[in-house]
Amino acid sequence: MLTPLTKLKSSAKVAVVGGGVSGLCFTYFLSKLRPDVKVTLFESQNRTGGWIYSCATKDESGRPIMVEKGPRTLRGVSDGTVLIIDTLRDLGKEAVVQKIDKGCTADKKFLLDPSDKLVQVPDSLTTTLKFLLNPLGKGLIPGMLGEWFRKKSPHPGQDESVESIINRRFGNKGMSNNMISALLRGIYGDDVSLLSAKRTFRKIYYNELKHGSNTQAMIDNMREKSKSKKSEDSQRPLTGCLNDYVKAFGKNESNLLDLSNKLKRYPMLGLAGGLEKFPQVVRKALDKFDNVEIVTNEPVVQIVKHNANVKTIGLKVQSGDKYEGFDHLRLTITPSKIAKLLPKNEDSLSKLLDEIQSNTIILVNYYLPNKDVLDAGQHGFGYLVPKSNKNPGKLLGLIFDSVIERNFKPLFGVDSQNPNASKKYTKLTAMIGGDMLNEHGVPVVPSREVTISAVKDALNHHLGISNEDLEAGHWEFTVADRCLPRFHVGYDAWQEKTEKKFQETYGQTVSVGGMGFARSPGVPDVIVDSFNDALQLGK
Structure with missing residues (x-):
C-alpha cells in the first residue's frame, strides 16, 4: 500500500480475502514473520491460485496435456521473481525452476504488421533494418533522433495517457500506434489512449520529469554506470525489497545477491509443469502451518464493521456463516469486487472503488x-497485435507455448535433457479482447464457437496453419472475466485517495493489495507488494 501500516498486536487475528497468488503470498510471509498471528484465508473458488491456472486436461485421443490459462513466465530481472525462486528453494522445490537462455529461439518476439505478416522485434542489425523498412518502423528514427530536443510537458507532474506522452516526446504517432500499443495490449489488455503514463509507463514519465528527456536520462545513466564500474565494489549490495527480505527472514545476503545476479542473465523463467506450481507449493506449505486456516468454495459477501469502540472486523460468507473478531482484514480482490462487500452506509468508498472498471x-x-x-522462421515466444492492424478478431496476441516448452532448461544443477526438446507438437494460446470487448464500459463476450472460429481464421491467415490441422487439434476456451483493472489516467491519484478513505473509515484494520493496488499487475510485482505489506504488519 502507498499508506503505511502499523504492527499487529500479539496473537492478532487476520482475515485475507482472495486466494490468488497475492493472497497466498501475503498469508505465507505474514504467518512466517508472526507465528503468533492466526490467519484465515477466504477463497470463493474450490481452488487457490487465482488467474494462474496450469490446466491439466486431455487431447482428442485421451492423452494428458497441460495448457496455461493465465500467466506462464516470469521476468528474471524482477525482485519479485527473486522472492518466488527463493521461496521455492526454501520449500525444497527448486528443481521445477526453468530458464530461457538469452538469444535462444524462444526469446524471439514478433509484431503483426498492417498486412498481417510477422515482423521480428529487433535484436540484431539485420532485424533492425527489416523492422525499420516495415510500416511498423514508421517514424521511429526521426522520433528517437529528435526526442532530446523536444519540450517537456507544459504541466510537469500531471498524469497523461501513454499515447499522449509518446506522441509528444517522439513527435509522431508511429511508435504509439505500433510498438507501444502492442506491448501494452500484451501486458494490460488495454488501449494506449486510455492507459495512465504515470502508472503503466513509469520510466518514460519519470525520465522526462527528472532528466527532461529519455535521451538525457540514458546519458546520465551511462555516466552513473561508468562511475560504478570504477569503484572497487563491482557487486552492488541488495537494495529495497530484497534487503528487507534478508533482514526479515535472516537470509544469507551473499547467497541472495548471487541468485539475483543469476536470474538477471535470463529474459524469462518458467516452472516445470506450469506456473501454477508456485501457488500450489505455497498452498501445500500453508496447509501445514498451525496458525493458518484456508476456507475455499466460500465467497465472502459482506464486511461487517462494528462500532468505533470495537476495533475488530467481521466477515459474512455466502452460506450465511459469520466470522468475527479479526484485528486486520487484507483484501486482494479487484476494486469493483471489494465495493460489493462494503456495508451500505459506506457509499462514498463504494463509489470510489466502482470508478475502476476491469478488462x-x-x-x-x-x-x-x-x-x-x-x-x-516463425519460432519464437509469440506475437502481439498493434493498433495499426485492422484486427477483426480482436486479438491481443498469440503465445507459442510449444516453442517455449522445448527451449526450457533447468536453472539449478546440471543441464539435463528437456523431454519436450525433441517432441513434435504444437501448443498455442490466443489472447483476445481486453478493451476491444467493452461496449459502454461493459465487456460483451462472444460465444465459444464464434471466438474459436475467429482464432482459426487468424492462425490460418497469420501463420499459414492449414484448416485440416486446425480441425484436427484440441481446443480450450476460457473467459477470464474482468481480471485486469483498467489503469486509467489519474490512477495513482485515485489509489492514494482510495487508500486514505479506507484508513479514514477503517483505521488500521483494513489493507488492500492484489493487482488493483500493487505497482503493476505482473505476478512478481504483486508478490513484492504482498511481502512489503506483510512486513509492515509483522515486523
Whole structure:
C-alpha cells in the first residue's frame, strides 16, 4: 500500500480475502514473520491460485496435456521473481525452476504488421533494418533522433495517457500506434489512449520529469554506470525489497545477491509443469502451518464493521456463516469486487472503488500432437497485435507455448535433457479482447464457437496453419472475466485517495493489495507488494 501500516498486536487475528497468488503470498510471509498471528484465508473458488491456472486436461485421443490459462513466465530481472525462486528453494522445490537462455529461439518476439505478416522485434542489425523498412518502423528514427530536443510537458507532474506522452516526446504517432500499443495490449489488455503514463509507463514519465528527456536520462545513466564500474565494489549490495527480505527472514545476503545476479542473465523463467506450481507449493506449505486456516468454495459477501469502540472486523460468507473478531482484514480482490462487500452506509468508498472498471480477457488454447505446424522462421515466444492492424478478431496476441516448452532448461544443477526438446507438437494460446470487448464500459463476450472460429481464421491467415490441422487439434476456451483493472489516467491519484478513505473509515484494520493496488499487475510485482505489506504488519 502507498499508506503505511502499523504492527499487529500479539496473537492478532487476520482475515485475507482472495486466494490468488497475492493472497497466498501475503498469508505465507505474514504467518512466517508472526507465528503468533492466526490467519484465515477466504477463497470463493474450490481452488487457490487465482488467474494462474496450469490446466491439466486431455487431447482428442485421451492423452494428458497441460495448457496455461493465465500467466506462464516470469521476468528474471524482477525482485519479485527473486522472492518466488527463493521461496521455492526454501520449500525444497527448486528443481521445477526453468530458464530461457538469452538469444535462444524462444526469446524471439514478433509484431503483426498492417498486412498481417510477422515482423521480428529487433535484436540484431539485420532485424533492425527489416523492422525499420516495415510500416511498423514508421517514424521511429526521426522520433528517437529528435526526442532530446523536444519540450517537456507544459504541466510537469500531471498524469497523461501513454499515447499522449509518446506522441509528444517522439513527435509522431508511429511508435504509439505500433510498438507501444502492442506491448501494452500484451501486458494490460488495454488501449494506449486510455492507459495512465504515470502508472503503466513509469520510466518514460519519470525520465522526462527528472532528466527532461529519455535521451538525457540514458546519458546520465551511462555516466552513473561508468562511475560504478570504477569503484572497487563491482557487486552492488541488495537494495529495497530484497534487503528487507534478508533482514526479515535472516537470509544469507551473499547467497541472495548471487541468485539475483543469476536470474538477471535470463529474459524469462518458467516452472516445470506450469506456473501454477508456485501457488500450489505455497498452498501445500500453508496447509501445514498451525496458525493458518484456508476456507475455499466460500465467497465472502459482506464486511461487517462494528462500532468505533470495537476495533475488530467481521466477515459474512455466502452460506450465511459469520466470522468475527479479526484485528486486520487484507483484501486482494479487484476494486469493483471489494465495493460489493462494503456495508451500505459506506457509499462514498463504494463509489470510489466502482470508478475502476476491469478488462475481460478470453484465452483460447490450441494443441496438435505429433506435428509442429509453425515454420522455422516463425519460432519464437509469440506475437502481439498493434493498433495499426485492422484486427477483426480482436486479438491481443498469440503465445507459442510449444516453442517455449522445448527451449526450457533447468536453472539449478546440471543441464539435463528437456523431454519436450525433441517432441513434435504444437501448443498455442490466443489472447483476445481486453478493451476491444467493452461496449459502454461493459465487456460483451462472444460465444465459444464464434471466438474459436475467429482464432482459426487468424492462425490460418497469420501463420499459414492449414484448416485440416486446425480441425484436427484440441481446443480450450476460457473467459477470464474482468481480471485486469483498467489503469486509467489519474490512477495513482485515485489509489492514494482510495487508500486514505479506507484508513479514514477503517483505521488500521483494513489493507488492500492484489493487482488493483500493487505497482503493476505482473505476478512478481504483486508478490513484492504482498511481502512489503506483510512486513509492515509483522515486523
